[in-house]
Amino acid sequence: xxxxxxRKICQTFANIKTGVVLxxxxxxxxxxxxxxxxxxxTDPDEIERAYSPQVLHLLDGLGLTDVFHAWWFVLLLSLxxxxxxxxxxxxxxxxxxxFARPYKSPDKTFxxxxxxxxxxxxxxxxxxxxxxxxxxILQKAGFRPERIVREKSFSLFxxxxxxxxxxxxxxxxxxxxxxxxxxxxxxxxxxxxVTLTRGQQSSEVKPQNGSPRHLPFAVRxxxxxxxxxxxxxxxxxxxxxxxxxxxxxxLRKQIVVNDPLIYAGVRFYQASYGKTGKIDKLVLTATxxxxxxxxxxxxxxxxxxxxxxxxxVRLAEFIPDYVVSDGQVYARSxxxxxxxAHLVVESRKSGQTINVWLPPIPGFEQNASSPYAFEGKDxxxxxxxxxxxxxxxxQWSVWAGVVLMGIGLAVVFYFVHTRVWVVxxxxxxxxxxxxxxxxxxxxxxxxxxxxRDLVEKIESELKISVEAGAEAxxxxxxxx
Amino acid sequence: xxxxxxxxxxxxxxxxxVVAVGLGVTFLLFIAFLNVVKSGNLxxxxxxLYAALIFYSGAxxxxxxFGITGTPAYIRFASLATWAGLIANTGAVAxxxxxxxxxxxxxxxxxxxxxxxxxxxxxxxxxxxxxxxxIGTVTMPLAIVGVVLMQLLRTDVRPLxxxxxxxxxxxxxxxxxLAYAACALSFALAMMFLIQDRMKxxxxxxxxSLFSAATYVGVLTRFEKWGGLSVAAWxxxxxxxxxxxxxxxxxxxxxxxxxxxxxxxxxxxxxLVLYVVWRKTQDQGLxxxxxxxxxxxxxxxxxxxxxxxxxxxDGHYASLDADGLFPTTLxxxxxxxxxxxxxxxxxxLYLLLLWRRExxxxxxxxxxxxxxxxxxxxxxxxxxxxxxxxxxxxWANRTWGSYWSWDPKETWAAITWLVYAGYLHMRxxxxxxxRRAAYFAILGFGVVMFTFxxxxxxxxxxxxxx
Numbered sequence: 001x002x003x004x005x006x007r008k009i010c011q012t013f014a015n016i017k018t019g020v021v022l023x024x025x026x027x028x029x030x031x032x033x034x035x036x037x038x039x040x041x042t043d044p045d046e047i048e049r050a051y052s053p054q055v056l057h058l059l060d061g062l063g064l065t066d067v068f069h070a071w072w073f074v075l076l077l078s079l080x081x082x083x084x085x086x087x088x089x090x091x092x093x094x095x096x097x098x099f100a101r102p103y104k105s106p107d108k109t110f111x112x113x114x115x116x117x118x119x120x121x122x123x124x125x126x127x128x129x130x131x132x133x134x135x136x137i138l139q140k141a142g143f144r145p146e147r148i149v150r151e152k153s154f155s156l157f158x159x160x161x162x163x164x165x166x167x168x169x170x171x172x173x174x175x176x177x178x179x180x181x182x183x184x185x186x187x188x189x190x191x192x193x194v195t196l197t198r199g200q201q202s203s204e205v206k207p208q209n210g211s212p213r214h215l216p217f218a219v220r221x222x223x224x225x226x227x228x229x230x231x232x233x234x235x236x237x238x239x240x241x242x243x244x245x246x247x248x249x250x251l252r253k254q255i256v257v258n259d260p261l262i263y264a265g266v267r268f269y270q271a272s273y274g275k276t277g278k279i280d281k282l283v284l285t286a287t288x289x290x291x292x293x294x295x296x297x298x299x300x301x302x303x304x305x306x307x308x309x310x311x312x313v314r315l316a317e318f319i320p321d322y323v324v325s326d327g328q329v330y331a332r333s334x335x336x337x338x339x340x341a342h343l344v345v346e347s348r349k350s351g352q353t354i355n356v357w358l359p360p361i362p363g364f365e366q367n368a369s370s371p372y373a374f375e376g377k378d379x380x381x382x383x384x385x386x387x388x389x390x391x392x393x394x395q396w397s398v399w400a401g402v403v404l405m406g407i408g409l410a411v412v413f414y415f416v417h418t419r420v421w422v423v424x425x426x427x428x429x430x431x432x433x434x435x436x437x438x439x440x441x442x443x444x445x446x447x448x449x450x451x452r453d454l455v456e457k458i459e460s461e462l463k464i465s466v467e468a469g470a471e472a473x474x475x476x477x478x479x480x
Numbered sequence: 481x482x483x484x485x486x487x488x489x490x491x492x493x494x495x496x497x498v499v500a501v502g503l504g505v506t507f508l509l510f511i512a513f514l515n516v517v518k519s520g521n522l523x524x525x526x527x528x529l530y531a532a533l534i535f536y537s538g539a540x541x542x543x544x545x546f547g548i549t550g551t552p553a554y555i556r557f558a559s560l561a562t563w564a565g566l567i568a569n570t571g572a573v574a575x576x577x578x579x580x581x582x583x584x585x586x587x588x589x590x591x592x593x594x595x596x597x598x599x600x601x602x603x604x605x606x607x608x609x610x611x612x613x614x615i616g617t618v619t620m621p622l623a624i625v626g627v628v629l630m631q632l633l634r635t636d637v638r639p640l641x642x643x644x645x646x647x648x649x650x651x652x653x654x655x656x657x658l659a660y661a662a663c664a665l666s667f668a669l670a671m672m673f674l675i676q677d678r679m680k681x682x683x684x685x686x687x688x689s690l691f692s693a694a695t696y697v698g699v700l701t702r703f704e705k706w707g708g709l710s711v712a713a714w715x716x717x718x719x720x721x722x723x724x725x726x727x728x729x730x731x732x733x734x735x736x737x738x739x740x741x742x743x744x745x746x747x748x749x750x751x752l753v754l755y756v757v758w759r760k761t762q763d764q765g766l767x768x769x770x771x772x773x774x775x776x777x778x779x780x781x782x783x784x785x786x787x788x789x790x791x792x793x794d795g796h797y798a799s800l801d802a803d804g805l806f807p808t809t810l811x812x813x814x815x816x817x818x819x820x821x822x823x824x825x826x827x828x829l830y831l832l833l834l835w836r837r838e839x840x841x842x843x844x845x846x847x848x849x850x851x852x853x854x855x856x857x858x859x860x861x862x863x864x865x866x867x868x869x870x871x872x873x874x875w876a877n878r879t880w881g882s883y884w885s886w887d888p889k890e891t892w893a894a895i896t897w898l899v900y901a902g903y904l905h906m907r908x909x910x911x912x913x914x915r916r917a918a919y920f921a922i923l924g925f926g927v928v929m930f931t932f933x934x935x936x937x938x939x940x941x942x943x944x945x946x
Contacts, residue, residue: 030891030894031892034892258875390881402873
């Protein structure tokens, strides 16, 4: 009794009814997952606006706000996999027997039940000649007939596309491969985000939630940009990336949307591009008050540049869109609308510092006391490139499954296993007859027509060969 | 030939309708030509599409005429008109392709263009190869609705955003269109099977009434107080819906339209009620009454459609959420429009069945044959669906770094796939044939339509462009 319990479970899973019930459950739950707002993709504010607190509490409790990652959904998919495995295991031995040991010499009952069959009477007594005619025609039709030798006589068995009997197992196996791959990814894979500006490098990937992940190598951005269509919509985003391992650049690639960089199973995708609101370089002319020639400098944030042996300048602040309110300078946006730069001019000898504001903001600037007059020439803003980073070790299993499924489905639907038997026999009066029978595992109406054509051809060939044979024997007789 | 004509004479040669449709097509083409001469721009995709619309309408009328009278001459001219429409449609596709510089798969407008094209091709194949002649009665009106919908959608060629610049997109969309068109065909064949399978006309009556009533209930979810119907506000310059704030659409209320649609809802639901009572009492008079109500409801539905079109086209209405008058156009409510048109079309098909059932049964292939062809079209659609999903997953993997993210469109594509997988298992393993298989095929197409249109308009997600 105890041994039969696992057996019973296996049988329940193998039952097609169980499979269909599971599939219906998957359909209902995934439909629910598209109708109810889902947690990780929707803003928390938006969800709170859409549902009342009680409803939201209930939905969260049931896991319905994140259906596709809920434990019960994963369990359901595992049950579907189990059902596929159980069904295949249960049916496979029979199918394999059918496949491995083709039924070559049909017995009386089988022959009687076959829907496509025909008896052809043969006038000539030459059994071998008649079967040979059928053999030749089957060969021509691609059935590759083989002779099945019995004690006294032999019959023919020919078939096409026997492999199509096994294709359905290939399709089911391929589905399991896809599931396997996605499970590997769910367990071992990860996704995250890296934001870089030009020249910056990082080996830290920030996932959507949780602590950052450290890579055993770093990625550096050597440049990034955007190209636009004439109407201003973005046409192309690109980033020049370099992978740095142990201080060495091991790989360089320009990535664009649709064309990622792959290193050690980690993929870097171009995901976004935009302004950081920070400055890359501010180009200035510095003219000394004492009448010497002016010089042009390009200065980055917090960078210090010497102007002469005593004086040096530092870019302390840069505000792309400033506004003064309540005696404070604020940034209004990250757009380069109304920029302000805060320079600090230092004298090494006296240790004196002077705040220079461009443009001069009253109450903050001490521009007049600076030994240099500055004039802004150009502002080069820093852009960031947003990289989606993912590691999906299971994806090869998924793609293998997909390819296999394509092949399997093509075979399942478009390759028909057809079999033909030719058996010589004698009727009640001892007259020699050729019994021809055939069957197809699908597309039976098309096979019916094909079978009729085949029989017709054999019949007419037999007639010709009989006549030719008769003439030959007549010639022999008269020749004597 | 002459003898054949003599024999046919009592049946009517059908010359009147052919001539009428011919004159109509010529007249409309002439009017269109005058407009084209005025604008001096002959070969644009909207002109070609307009020509296709005219030819498809002619073909649809003739197919319907064939459905009603069974006159063989109609079919010849109907095929001819379909061919002409297909040529114009192909021209529109080619022009669009040339103008955009990429195959026309990037927006819902372009997808509809391809869908209608595929539908016309499949109609001709089904007619000429499988000899299913009346199929045009179902597919041509679908094509007409498609072309009309296209007139409402934004047509400007927009440059491809970076994510869409991929060969895999074209593979994905081509496969999707082929698969969906094959599903549409299997749906039409399954319906024909039900007719041949001697499903009772009353059952079709109930189904028709249920479908129309559900459509009107769906539309009336936007019923506002004072009997108005709220529709999305529309910005004609940008050809897009107006937003109150991020993610919140602005709705305007068309007065009185709600009352009107409520009345029509009562009319389309009445046959269902009468049917239910008939099931209880078996009083034949109730069914006769129900059929008369269907006829009446069609008149009311047409009236409601005209009313809606007149009111919603370029009107300015008040909104409940903001002060002032806001414009709306037909394009703002593609769902309401296609729902109203679809319900009229389904009711007309029911009338065709009611009046000409015997002729239809004579002209259609046998039930067994239809059952087999339905299965064959699904056997074509299913591998295409599989490859479509695979190509989409591969493309997503190259673009977003994830082959599957449970986006609504992806999820619904998977649901479609599962439904057809269920069909195949029930048919192959459990030997489901005939009626149950036909119901399954109809259900499958319903899911396909939801995946194609419903998800795009109702559910948000990554798959925003189509």
